[in-house]
Amino acid sequence: xxxxxxxxxxxxxxxxxxxxxxxxxxxxxxxxxxxxxxxxxxxxxxxxxxxxxxxxxxxxxxxxxxxxxxxxxxxxxxxxxxxxxxxxxxxxxxxxxxxxxxxxxxxxxxxx
Amino acid sequence: xxxxxxxxxxxxxxxxxxxxxxxxxxxxxxxxxxxxxxxxxxxxxxxxxxxxxxxxxxxxxxxxxxxxxxxxxxxxxxxxxxxxxxxxxxxxxxxxxxxxxxxxxxxxxxxxx
Numbered sequence: 631x632x633x634x635x636x637x638x639x640x641x642x643x644x645x646x647x648x649x650x651x652x653x654x655x656x657x658x659x660x661x662x663x664x665x666x667x668x669x670x671x672x673x674x675x676x677x678x679x680x681x682x683x684x685x686x687x688x689x690x691x692x693x694x695x696x697x698x699x700x701x702x703x704x705x706x707x708x709x710x711x712x713x714x715x716x717x718x719x720x721x722x723x724x725x726x727x728x729x730x731x732x733x734x735x736x737x738x739x740x741x742x
Numbered sequence: 743x744x745x746x747x748x749x750x751x752x753x754x755x756x757x758x759x760x761x762x763x764x765x766x767x768x769x770x771x772x773x774x775x776x777x778x779x780x781x782x783x784x785x786x787x788x789x790x791x792x793x794x795x796x797x798x799x800x801x802x803x804x805x806x807x808x809x810x811x812x813x814x815x816x817x818x819x820x821x822x823x824x825x826x827x828x829x830x831x832x833x834x835x836x837x838x839x840x841x842x843x844x845x846x847x848x849x850x851x852x853x854x855x
Contacts (some may be wrong), residue, residue: 728798
């Protein structure tokens with residue numbers, strides 16, 4: 631079985647500060663890992679994904695994540711937060727064909 | 743490209759009623775998956791349809807059923823609604839049964855009173 635744990639249900643950062651959202655996974659097979667963002671009253675938008683290629687993955691809007699097998703982690707970072715980054719972020723694990731298993735999400739607040 | 747479209751956007755039902763939610767996949771996509779997102783939770787997989795058949799199913803009771811039409815659009819039906827069925831229902835489409843190119847719609851917010 632696969633599972634995801636997102637550390638911190640709510641993260642607050644100042645505008646211009648580093649964003650770090652933590653995700654740890656459990657998987658018995660080589661995982662595919664995803665980060666999605668959800669703005670209020672909207673669906674999920676894919677930020678980036680790891681599918682067994684490069685361990686440092688760059689996504690949209692300046693976000694990136696690093697797959698660390700030894701730590702079973704896939705943390706999401708962005709060097710400088712913008713007000714528009716305020717949203718709910720979900721980490722998910724899968725392999726190529728099994729359904730995505732999502733974490734409970736982390737709400738990011740950006741303070742001016 | 744319209745992306746994944748879902749209807750209706752909001753719905754209010756009472757306990758015991760039945761509801762049907764609809765989804766049109768992104769152009770070029772033939773696989774539709776449904777997820778339930780309860781308040782404050784991550785989405786949970788309900789089932790996936792490909793070639794008009796249910797291919798995978800999550801841990802949901804038989805009250806949840808679906809259908810896929812020849813044009814790849816899909817319906818989610820929920821019978822005998824419970825208060826706990828109140829949630830955002832998300833439809834996602836992909837080209838084939840792969841997670842690498844999964845696109846989500848904006849969802850249908852279902853409230854059961």
